[in-house]
Amino acid sequence: MIDEELSEIVREKNGKHIRALRLLKGLTIEQLAEKAELSNTYLSDLERGKKDPSVTTLLKICYALDISSISQIVKESQTQVYEIMKERNEEGQ
Numbered sequence: 001m002i003d004e005e006l007s008e009i010v011r012e013k014n015g016k017h018i019r020a021l022r023l024l025k026g027l028t029i030e031q032l033a034e035k036a037e038l039s040n041t042y043l044s045d046l047e048r049g050k051k052d053p054s055v056t057t058l059l060k061i062c063y064a065l066d067i068s069s070i071s072q073i074v075k076e077s078q079t080q081v082y083e084i085m086k087e088r089n090e091e092g093q
């Protein structure tokens with residue numbers, strides 16, 4: 001259950017961040033999907049937090065968005081997971 005909770009947080013945060021970066025670059029889902037060599041449906045599922053992308057997929061999205069590091073996508077979820085894990089360890093879980 002704990003791992004599922006963390007996975008959901010990561011999927012949702014990363015998806016929202018991918019969407020925000022896409023919109024910041026002025027791209028449609030279709031344009032980003034084509035540049036990243038992904039299907040429109042899969043990219044839409046990623047943005048809605050329904051799918052868990054592989055590292056390769058994240059790298060393709062980074063290339064398509066012209067960003068140099070996966071950390072620009074995952075930084076928010078990484079911070080939140082870190083805080084949750086820290087809290088759990090302090091509580092002795």
